[in-house]
Amino acid sequence: MVGVIDKLIKDLTSKLGITSVVITHEMPSIFRIADEVIMLYGGKIVFQGSPGALRSSTSPLVRQFINGDPEGPLNAPRQLAELSQRLFGSGRTPAGGAS
Helix, strand or coil, rough: CHHHHHHHHHHHHHHHHHCCCCCCCCHHHHHCCCEEEEEEEEEEEEEEHHHHHHHHHCCCHHHHHHHCCCCCCCCCHHHHHHHHHHHHCCCCCCCCCCC
C-alpha cells in the first residue's frame, strides 16, 4: 500500500506541477519520491540534501536512522524518559503510574 501512495504523490506532483511535502519514517518511500530530504533531530535540522546524499552520509545519526539500528546516538528510550521527566515531573509517567 505504501508504494501505491508513493506513486500517487509522484503522479500528482508531476501532473499538477506542485510541490509535495511528505513527512515519513519510511526509508523506501524517501528514496522513491523525494527530491530533497530534511532530517530533524531534537528540533534541529541534522541533514539536508538529496536522497543520494542521505544514502551516502557518514553522519552517525543518519546511518543509525537509515539502518534502523536500535543502538547509537538516537536513543529513543532515554529521550522518552527525559521528555516524561520534563512533562510530568519526577516519578510520574504519562499514564500517571510510577516510573
